[in-house]
Amino acid sequence: MTAVGPDAAFRLNVAEGRLWLQHCAGCGSHIFYPRVLCPHCGAADPQWVPASGRGVVYSRAVLHRKPKPGTDLPDTHAIVLVDLEEGPRLMSRLPGVAADDIRIGMAVQGRIEQTEGGPIVVFDPAEGAV
């Protein structure tokens, strides 16, 4: 039998369209990134549970790349930190929102996006959010 470590387990879930987090029975905390021990209390064997995907933008930064030769088109790349409703924070992006429209504090909803490097967790503005 092959052991599935925490990183592989997270990625297998994401590959199948599931955003799951670890949950610690010892202290009740949700955990991200995946680990074998809870970083809040040290308990072993955190369990996988579905995440709501609901979160709030904690901060954002926008990389401005130098325009490519022959153009003056802005080439921007926005990165966000999202605080999940369950507690953990993760780095991600909002692919469907223009960089200037990303606001700290805005409500967002996670989803899985396919990229060249594999499936990753990204966010959209939450339903009904301004």
Next chain:
Amino acid sequence: MSIGLRGGAAIVGVGTAGLGEAAGFSTMDIQALAVREALDDAGLSLRDVDGLYCANMSHVFPALTTLEYLGIRPRWIDSTNVGGSSFLVHALSATMALQAGLCDVALICFGATLRSSAGRMVPAAEQPIYETPHQPRYPMIAYALAAARHMAEFGTTRAQLAEVAVAARGWAAMNPDAFERDPLSIEDVLGARMVMDPLTLRDCCLLTDGAGAVVMTRPERARELRKPPVYFLGGGAASSNRAVSQMPDLTVSATVESGARAYDMAGLGPQDMDLLQLYDAFTINVILFLEDLGFCPKGDGGRFVEGGRIGPGGDVPVNTNGGGLSFTHPGMYGIFTLIEAARQLRGEAGARQVDAPATALCHGNGGTLSHQATVILGTGDTL
């Protein structure tokens, strides 16, 4: 309590080499030139060095390569690497090792040829794998996120961030070794190319070559050497995360803890500091560190630096050499905080000399706001 470490060692020699551009020379070459200068400054020789502290971004075994290059056989070596704050940790560790008798003369040294060799930061081997798929640009991403959060939470403005860069340039104009010495205004900073919103090119440190070295020994011997000893009065370090996304609060750095530990050991507080050397990889850093080191309440750092308060002529001298923003920044800057503090405390800083300082606080940041280390130094009058 750390009664044994306060005044337990002194900086007796400092040196720099290859600042700016050192084309044709290796990291180890310019480091050796800085070591030579620091030992000459102290009136010591390589044969006296029996403790060695090294960290850099180019060598897995920097201390081993350094001792081989220098032809020395130290009986105690330590290559703790926590990023740009490493050298402040080294000053604390060297004080311990000197007091424990593990060595008698400790050499702390660093060199890098970022500008002439690679021209860019070397990515750390150990990458946060849950961040990298989103293609952040390190280390800038951490500081842009911290600045954006600080602005949203406390109303800090880009003009306040710019004050930090303008103050640094004001000091650099009086430092013949500084890489950037031309006049710089708030408008220049705000109008510079946006690199990572909310930070423009002028909110970001330089990328230069450069090397630095610091020699420490026990107080009895220090008093017999060439220059007035600069005493180690207190030190502290703190960290809670490697990746910026694992940092609990981007507006509060572990400096709160490292600073408290250093103040406690020194028996001094922020009101007792005559000048500050705060690792300014980005303008937001200085604002965070002024708050976290107790110079103003959390959130007030932007207002604190307004009106040229930390520049020449201001009442809180910060980064009197021009800092990483305008003096030099070979990827890791921490050692230069110690070197400038020593020169100021000895009264050797020339046109930029602060009026008769007795104490200096040096603070280093490592990684992506990952590690913080604080060292307090003083003249003989502070013992």
